[in-house]
Amino acid sequence: MTAVVLQSLESGAADAARLAARLGIPCHTIEVHRFPDGELRVRVGPAAPTTILYASLDQPNDKLISLIFAAEALRRGGTQRLVLVAPYLCYMRQDTAFSPGEAISQTVIGRLLAGAFDRIITMDAHLHRTPTLDAVFPGIETLNLSAIPAIAEYLAAAGLDPRSVAVGPDAESEPWVGDLGSRLGIDHVVARKTRHGDRSVQITLPDGVKIAGRPVVLFDDIVSSGGTIMACATILQAAGAARVDVVVTHALFPDAMLKTFAEAGIASVRSTSSVPHLSNAIRLDGLLAQALAGEPTRPS
Ligand code: R5P
Numbered sequence: 329m330t331a332v333v334l335q336s337l338e339s340g341a342a343d344a345a346r347l348a349a350r351l352g353i354p355c356h357t358i359e360v361h362r363f364p365d366g367e368l369r370v371r372v373g374p375a376a377p378t379t380i381l382y383a384s385l386d387q388p389n390d391k392l393i394s395l396i397f398a399a400e401a402l403r404r405g406g407t408q409r410l411v412l413v414a415p416y417l418c419y420m421r422q423d424t425a426f427s428p429g430e431a432i433s434q435t436v437i438g439r440l441l442a443g444a445f446d447r448i449i450t451m452d453a454h455l456h457r458t459p460t461l462d463a464v465f466p467g468i469e470t471l472n473l474s475a476i477p478a479i480a481e482y483l484a485a486a487g488l489d490p491r492s493v494a495v496g497p498d499a500e501s502e503p504w505v506g507d508l509g510s511r512l513g514i515d516h517v518v519a520r521k522t523r524h525g526d527r528s529v530q531i532t533l534p535d536g537v538k539i540a541g542r543p544v545v546l547f548d549d550i551v552s553s554g555g556t557i558m559a560c561a562t563i564l565q566a567a568g569a570a571r572v573d574v575v576v577t578h579a580l581f582p583d584a585m586l587k588t589f590a591e592a593g594i595a596s597v598r599s600t601s602s603v604p605h606l607s608n609a610i611r612l613d614g615l616l617a618q619a620l621a622g623e624p625t626r627p628s
Contacts, residue, residue: 336382344382350617370397375405386603388418399444412445415602420454438464480511482610492543497560527553540568552580571595579605
């Protein structure tokens, strides 16, 4: 039996294959069949003592069920250590009941996945009010990587204008945009955001920031409805930005929205491979392979 194998859901198959190739381990795509009534049947590949499951959890509901079914089949097949690599981790933003009666989705998903896996590796999990990933997944190993090193390396290699300023749209983006600015040796600015609804936000820039005539790298961890990026790009353009290029870790918006961004004067939108998307430009398999390097490669 091979000591470690990687298995992935169909949606991440290309990224999973690249990761497996880097690790030098076999890769298998899990088969998911949808019955006419909507129920799913999951068929995994041969289990190994350590099995890495690769599944980015955008559009998560069916994927969560598939993962839990796959975990059951793999454990029964002989897997002792089950590692989930989920570059995008779903439901992390609903970390409190914002109004009476709301479920705290983050807690529910945390318990569900902690019951199925021994280790969870993700990328820039949206932990706003929750201190660490360990608090989300009680009792198992967790690793919350940052995509910023890969993003900075990509932007530096692409020949970033040294007069550029990195901008984050809200207070939550501060750690990421600060790290990005210092890695690239450029200024960074954090705007203020007030959210009025799912697709409606208001952004203001802090007083005294100098944007006029400078290129802007507008960074957000997640782009979903696109409302935050559009509102932020609009005020940056009004402030005289020479150009606005967007970089995002988790591209959750529809591919077709790229046209809307372009029509709004955004020069480019580039995302990491966390979520398969037309805007993918920055690969994460190097960071993920490093994180997985300690997994046992020989049968114990
Ligand atoms: C929220 O706090 C996140 O960092 C993103 O700013 C947010 O999820 C973006 O959502 P949308 O694209 O729907 O404005």
